[in-house]
Amino acid sequence: MTRVWLPAILLLAWVAAALLAPVLPLNPNEVQLPKILEGPGAEAWLGHDELGRPLLDRLVSGARTSLLVAISVVAISIFAGTLIGMTSAWLGGFWDHLIVRIIDVFLAFPGILLAIALSGILGPGIENVVFALAVVGWVGFARLARAQTLSYRHREHVLAAIAMGSGTARILLRHVLPLIAAPLIVEATFGLAGIIIAEAGLSFLGLGVQPPDASWGSVIRAGTRYMLVAPHLLVLPSLALMLVVLSVNMLGDSLRDRLDVKRSGVT
């Protein structure tokens, strides 16, 4: 049971921190020069960063960035991907061929590389990060939704709905989507983990949210510069990121087992 409860509690803490960040008495951008790189203590539980800002406050504020990006990207990707994948499978013929080719082309880019190039070109900022990650993210959902829709296209209940004169939208939404939802949800949890890492990665490279706003990736980047004198600045944000990603992955695993979904070599 701990396999489910522990990660669930961690994720709840993450979401709570992200949602409550605006109302909590936080000073993530308050520069206190005398406290530069100070380690954890009674006054600031996690210590201070390279500008004397309280690390805990910055991590909570970074949690907000990472949740916001992750939820937006997954929502956009799953919507666009499912729509494109289902449409492709339903239309068949030329359109299906074309869409499969487009999916193949997108799959030919190492995902993070395309995201790096896009955010590099579009310039930093949270909207651009969301856009860049969604451009990469929809493909997996489209491929999965297409394959699943193909396998249900000729089922009796779908044929019956066609015979009864239901419209395409109604058939796809009412008769196919509920059946293909489980694997898409499992894919979404793993996608979520990947996007949390990718957002932090882009911020690590300086392509994500801009200072003074906090992201776990940019905090880790600062930590790497001062790791010898202030290891807490590297270790603590790394731990936060790892625990959240680990929790999402563990919940994804148990969700997959529960929904009995086989991941068909999708990476």
Added chain:
Amino acid sequence: MLRFLASRILSALVVVLGVACLVFLLIHLVPGDPVEVMLGESARPADREALRRALGLHQPIPVQLAEYFKGLAALDLGESLHSKRPIVEVLAERIPATAELALAALLVAVVLAIPLGIIAAVKPQSGFDAGAMIFAVLGVSIPNFVMGPLLILVFSFWLGWFPVSGKEGFSSLILPALTLGTAMSAILARMVRSSLLEVMREDYVRTARAKGLGEFQVILNHAMKNATLPVITILGLQLGTLLGGAVITEIVFSWPGVGQLTIESIQNRDYPVLQACVLVISLAYVIVNTLTDLVYAWLDPRIRIGETA
């Protein structure tokens, strides 16, 4: 086999064309005027016009695309705006370092994953199995930019075993290769375990045991041979993640490869170089994946027969 070969290569070519088109379009995503972004607002109008002409941006997009493909066919990727050198030359300097890193990481991944996966599969539900699977989940949950700095902190600063960064000799390769290889080995170990567990139930494994072979031989000579197939596919697919991850790993370790060039080109707003980097890395990925498919088909006749039927 010949038909399968032809069809795979043809579809790879289509993908390559698509990739090149997308990379070409990247520069048109620059908000506002790309020339102004590259040169800065204070540039003289004459310089802007010169760059616009040099990049062919004054022409209609279809003409630009045709010119771009003509250049690609002649292996001419244009000139770097920053260093004023031919991009092909710049890339040629950087590719060996990335290839070296990727191969070393691949080696780390395979060397770690195969024994882990085999032992976990041979003793399922044991403590070792649980440990191996915890390693597998941890491996995919620790990003490169966390793993790398932590390894540097422990092995370079505290223990002083390896250099902190740069590329000087074999010892500087170890930490970047470990950083990049561990995540991949986690996924691979899982795959080896599940694929081996599956074949261990097959009749021919029972037969091999029945004729009195030792467990070691049964696993290595009979089971592993068939369990390797899905592992090879994952290996090919994971190479994309590996090459993408190389960008971040190269930054962490100041490794002078294509990944570092990618980030430098973003910082210098040297978009032609950025395009070339994305193109080269993606091409490598497509080529490796096509080769993986071919190797798979060569190893497993069921695939190529199924494909042509």
